[in-house]
Amino acid sequence: MxxxxxxxxxxxxxxxxxxxAFAHDVLEQTNPADGTSITHLPEAVTLTFSEAPLPIGSQVVVTGPSGPVSSGAPTVADRVVSQALSPSAPAGDYTVSYRVTSDDGHPVTGTFSFHAAIGLDGSTATAAATVHVRPAAGSEDAGNSxxxxxxxxxxxxxxxxxxxxxxxxxxxxxxxxxxx
Structure with missing residues (x-):
């Protein structure tokens, strides 16, 4: 027995x-945080994942009131993906869309938003308008995972x-x- x-x-x-082994990386934290109003626009947006994503195929597009303000390619350091912003980025509402390659090879995508009162160019914006927060998708096939x-x-x-x-x-x- x-x-x-x-x-x-x-x-x-x-x-x-x-x-x-079948779990995909999950976005744990963003800076700026999703749906927040910040005083000063940072020089870079950072995304922290549950596991270190693969550097291949990483895309982070930061769009502000005047259009895309991403500067250069995103960098991956351990679990953190950083996207530098253009020094001419104005104050206002921002949307960040990302696509990274999970450590298991699957794509992880999502979107988040924030408001910056003072831009990198020194401009100011009025109080945050309604920020449209979209839930970040864990991955393209999150429903089937x-x-x-x-x-x-x-x-x-x-x-x-x-x-x-x-x-x-x-x-x-x-x-x-x-x-x-």
Whole structure:
């Protein structure tokens, strides 16, 4: 019986552990924060993810009242993606759209917004108008990302039950043959 319990536990761990590898990176924090009003526009916008994204294919587009103000390509340092802003960026409402490559190779996209009262060019803006906050999508296939872990859990449970039943019947047959 101990062997059966050990085998089932080991198999259960083997089936459960790989499901964590299917999780995509998640945006944990932005600077400026989504939906906030800040006094001074920073020189760069930063996005912090749950895992270090791959530098390949990273795009961050910062759009202000006068259009795009991104300056150069985004940089990736550990879990932080930074996008420098043009020194001529004015005060006003800003939208940041991003697309990075998750450490598992899948794209992670999203959008967030903020308001800056004073721009990098020294201009000022009136109090923040209504900032349209859009929830950031975890990834393009975020709605389907739970399918694989659930499927693996179901398959693993069926396999565990099958092996457990087989070992139980085999043990009973062995006990019966010892008695007889």
């Amino acid at each position: 101990r062997r059966l319990a050990s085998a089932l536990l080991a198999l259960g761990l083997l089936v459960r552990v790989p499901t964590t 739970i399918f694989v872990p659930v499927l693996l859990t179901i398959v693993g449970t069926v396999v565990l039950l099958g092996i457990g039943g087989f070992l139980l019947l085999r043990g009973r047959e062995a006990d019966a043959s010892k008695r007889g």
